[in-house]
Amino acid sequence: MKETIKKAQTKRYKHLNKKCFQCQKDILVKYNTGTNEYIKKNDWEYWTENEKNKGKYLCNSCILNLYYEKPKEYLKAVENKKKRRILTTYIYNKTIN
Numbered sequence: 001m002k003e004t005i006k007k008a009q010t011k012r013y014k015h016l017n018k019k020c021f022q023c024q025k026d027i028l029v030k031y032n033t034g035t036n037e038y039i040k041k042n043d044w045e046y047w048t049e050n051e052k053n054k055g056k057y058l059c060n061s062c063i064l065n066l067y068y069e070k071p072k073e074y075l076k077a078v079e080n081k082k083k084r085r086i087l088t089t090y091i092y093n094k095t096i097n
Helices: 002-010 044-048 060-069 071-077 081-092
Strands: 016-019 026-029
Touching: 044 081, 060 071, 060 081
Parallel strands: none
Antiparallel strands: 016 026
8 A cells, every 4th residue: 555655656757837828818738647748739839840839839729710700721831631631620529628
């Protein structure tokens, strides 16, 4: 029992606090211990594959607004078809809501 408690206490999660670059809302970027990487769903550089967006994060509300209200802008920004499909799946499965 002591061993289990000790293991749980020593786990350190390295979550990041970021700000949405459009609305300045706080975003918690979680750390995935399975892949040893940060979750990329709010990382705008990941979706756009554009170096000028390095370090920019979008909150879920801004992603949804872009997707539903500004589809031409969304399609221009996210050119990779595979990433478009993934983002669409995240939206319809409520991973981004």
